[in-house]
Amino acid sequence: MTRNTLRIALMLVFMALFLALIYVEKTRAKHVLIIHSYNTDYSWVEAINEGIERVLEDQRGVFTRYHYLDLKNHGGEDFRRTATQLAIRVVEETQPDVLVLFDDAAQVLVGQRFYEGDGEGTPGIKVVYGGVNGDPASYYGDSNSVSGILERKPMAVIRDIALTILHEQVAQGEAPITDPKIVFIGDTSDSITADLPHYSSIDWAPFEWLEPVQVGTFDDWKEAVQRGGEEADVILVTNYQQIRETPGGPFIRPASQAMKWADANATVPIVGMGWTNSEDGAMLSVSVSPYEQGEVAIREALAVLEGAEPMGAITSKQFLVHICHPALARRGVTVPFIHEAFARATGNYYTEGC
Template sequence: MGRYLKLTFMSAFFVSLIVAIVLISANRPRILILHSYDPSYVWTRDINVGLERILESKSWIDIRYQYMDGKKHSSKDYQRRAGISARKVIDNMEPDVLIAIDDNAQKYAAMFYTNHPKIKIVFAGINGSVHPYGYDEADNVTGILERKPVRALVELMKTISVSGGSNIHPRAVFLSDESHSTERDANYMETQDWSPAVYQGRVPFRNYEDWKKYVLTADAETDFLLVGGYRKLNRSADDKTKVPSSEVAKWTEENSPVPVIGMNVFNTNDGVMASVGVSPYEQGMVAANMALDLIAEGKTIQDIKVQTSQNYIISLSKSALKKRDIVLPQVFEAFARTTDNYLP
C-alpha cells in the first residue's frame, strides 16, 4: 500500500511538473524575427549578430527566426509565395513582437499586420519611405531606418583626395543597377549635404556591358565611383543572366581609372578597395532593444520613436589600396581591424 501511494504521489508530481512547464512555455513572450534574405547573406548574418548581442541571454522569451531567401530567389512570384508562408508562421505563432528586416519582409508580410490588436511590429533595414507599408499611420509600428552614411563617405573621399594632392572638392557618381533599392538610396542621397564634395547623382544600368563601358571612361566626368547595388545586372542586352556580384566588383576595382568606394560594408569582400556602410550590428541591436522595451519594460509603441541609423562600418582591402598608391591615416585601418573588416 505504501509503495502504491509513493508511486501515485510521484506520478502526480511529474504530471504537475509537465503541466507547469507547458503552461510556462505557452505564456512566455514571443518574438518572431523575419528576414527578407537568408542567413548566409553577409548583411543578414551581421544583423543577427546585433540581435543576438541583446537577446542571447533572454531565455525567458520564445525567439524564432524565419528567412524569406529573397536574394537567391528574386522573382515576384517567389516573393509572393514566401510572404504567404511567412504570414502563416506569424498567424500560427502570434508573436508579441514581429521584428521585420529589410523591405521584402515588410512588403510581403509585416504590413498585413498594421494596427493588429496584439502584434507589435519593429522594422529594420528600410532604406526608403515607410509610407508604402502604411507604417506612418499605424499604431503598432516602430523601428530603425537604414540611411547611407553620407558624411562618412565625404570624409573618406576628402581624405583620399587631399592625401593624393587632388581636388579638395571631389566629384562622385553613384553607379548602380536599376533596382528599386538603389533608387531609394539615390532619392535619400540627393537630399543630403555633400560639401565640400560634389555629388553628381545616380547613373543606373541594366546590363553589365554598358556598366563596363561607363567605368572605363569614368575619369572624364568624376573623381570617385560610389557603388552599392550591382547584384541585378544582366550579362548583356541579350543575355538576362545575372552577373555575380563579386565579378562586377572585382572587374570594376581593377579597371576603373578613379577610386571605387562601396556603400555597403560587404562591397570590399566583393572586391572594391574600401567601403563605408550602415552598421548591420546597430540595426539588429536597436531593433532587439525596442522589442525588449515593449515586452519587458511595459512601454507602448508611442513611447518608442522611430530612429535613423547613426553608426557605420569601414572595410578596407590592403592590396587594392596599395595598387592605387592610396595611404589612409592609421585610424581607418584600426577601425576596419576592430570590426574584422580589414582584408590583406
C-alpha cells in the first residue's frame, strides 16, 4: 500500500467516524420543533426568535428546527389548508419531543392535532405555546400536557398613557375633555378576534370604552379612522397586516401604509398596542415584549425535556414603549421623559422613516 493510498484510507476512516459521531449525537439529542403562525418578514417573529436563541446559545444536546406558516401574508383558505398540511408533515417527519407553537393560528391548525395523540396508542406530543391571545382552554381544554406564555397587552398602562396624552393636549392649550371616549380599530385576524375580550375586560374609567371596530378592507379602515375621530377622543390600534385592498382581494402591502394613512388623517391621537405600530408611524405605542415570549417558551420547552411538569399558563410581564418622534412633532405632543428614555434605551425611539 502506497503512502498516498494509506493517507486516503485514513481520511475516509476519519470521515466515516466523524459522520457516525454526528449521527449518534443527533440521535441522542432531544428534538424541539418551533412553528410560527407568521414569517420572519414580520419583525415580531424575528424578535421572538432572538429571545429563543439567547436561551439556546449555550445549550447542548438539543436539536431545534423552525417552520413558518406565513399566514400574515396569505389569507386565502387554499393557502391556509396547504400551509397546515405542510406543517403537519413536518411534525410527522420530525417527531419532536416538544412542539413549540407561536400565536393563535398555530394552536388551532397544528397544536390541536398533536397534543392528545391519535387515540390508537400513539401518545401526544407535549406542546408549549407563546404569543397566545385567546384562552388556551379553547384550544386544548384542560390538558395537563400543554403549557406556555400568554400575550396579554398591558391595557391599564395603555389607558393611563392615553389619559396622559389628553392631559398634555390641555397643557398645550386645548380645551379639557370632560367625558373622554376611546375606541379600538383593527383587522379581522384570528389574534385580534381572540384578544378583544381582554381589551374590554379592564376598567377604562375615566374613559368610556366604545364598541371595538374590526375592518376588512383599506377603505373600511379609512372610514373607521375618520369615524373614530368624530366619536372618540383617542384611537387604539394594533394589527392591520390582514387588511385587504378590496373584499376578497390581496392584503395591502406594505401594511405600514395603513398606519401612515391613519396618522396623517386622524383628527384625534392614536396610541399603538403592537410591536410595529410606531415603526410604521404611530406616535407612541406600548407592546408586549416578543423577547420574553421567546425566552419563556423555550425555557419551558427545555424544562419539559428534562422531565419537569408543565407549568401551565403564565401571563406576559414585560412590555416595551415605542415612539415615533416625527409623529409626535406633527401633533405638537410631548410625552413624559420616562417614556422617551425607555424607548431610547430599548432601541425603539424612531427619529426618521416612521
